[in-house]
Amino acid sequence: MKITADNKYDLIEDYLSGKMKPQEASLFESLLNGDDELAIDVNLVRELHDFQEFSAQEESLKATLQQVHNDVSDKKPSLGILKYIAIFAMMALGLFLLIKTLVHNDNITDYSPIAMIEPLELVTKADNDFKDLQEMQDLYNSGDYKSAYPYILSYLQNNPADIDIHIAKGIALMEMDKYSDAHNVFEAIASLGPRVKKYKWYMAINYLKEGNRQKATEILESIKNTQSYNYKEASSLLESLK
């Protein structure tokens, strides 16, 4: 079989469509195995038969996403309604400040929109033979920290240096309201990986959940000033704590 510039794409078409006789196909495959350029051309022709379907699906999906996005945007309150909401918000704020001066309370609990917890991504990290990895990750990412916790402990026995899992352990403890234990875990991470600053963010959140606003503010200021992990979120959180 001789492949020339003139017959190359016809041969590739015949090969991909199964029109080649078995003997020819096998000869073509042997040529294909030793020729990277031919392999690229075969892939190109294969993809040319697929891209139109992809393009149609892509366009439909984009249109649907845009439609959903527009619908959500349209449902946002109009300017007129916003005026009343603003008046109500100002009254509510006044009431809040009044109560705050009467009853000093350091507990801040409504920071969840800012204080996002990142999901674990261990399975994509890969070569790891911990058999319950997927389950641990899915439980953790679904917010079921209590069920994920035993898996985390078990995983750490075999992988004591995995800082991501130490952070996950701290977060799980924090989410189970075991603030003191969580704090100890975050502190220990500093000695395990001094360059990893992610734990600081969660340490600040832990302090906030515990009600220690002063300590939380100090850490958030440090995150903001050193432009460390989540420094923009830290700035927003600091603003909301003022």
Added chain:
Amino acid sequence: MSEHDNIYLKALLENDQKGVKAIYDNYLPRIEAILRGMGCSKDNAWEIFQESLIVIMNKGRQQDFTLSSSFYTYLVSVSKYKWFNYSKKKYNNELTIEGHETLKSDEDIEQNINQIARYRLYKAKLSDMSPICRQILELFLDQNSLKDITEKLNLTSENATKQKKHQCQKKLISMIQSDASYKGLL
């Protein structure tokens, strides 16, 4: 992996509006928060969210594909990877986000993103061709026989259609291969 994960993947593949809305409601705020924590603007986060769903949709088109992690975990990986690339290209800036080494090494996501870029290149090049070439190739690539193409386009003979298809396909491939971006997408 929960039942929802496969439902979400199916919604993307079938462009099911209800399912797409659920993905939007459940995940856009979370992805936006994560990306904004990495220095991404709100508008860019929305762009990256859309692009990441297209990447997952394309991955889901592969017959042997099954989600090896939860839908959300995969979406976060792809979104971070997209932001990493976007930031590198736009700002010539290497992100120093912890864990980005993992993102760099995720060849699977990179290959998928490159395939989408190649598909968009094929589409652009096909639309640059003469109307007759474009029509013949669109029908041919959509699995129409030479006989059907001859009839649909009112061409003189199957043999003439074959010759024209041969010329047009060669021209299209040459235009794709000579595009400056093509080699970088392989």
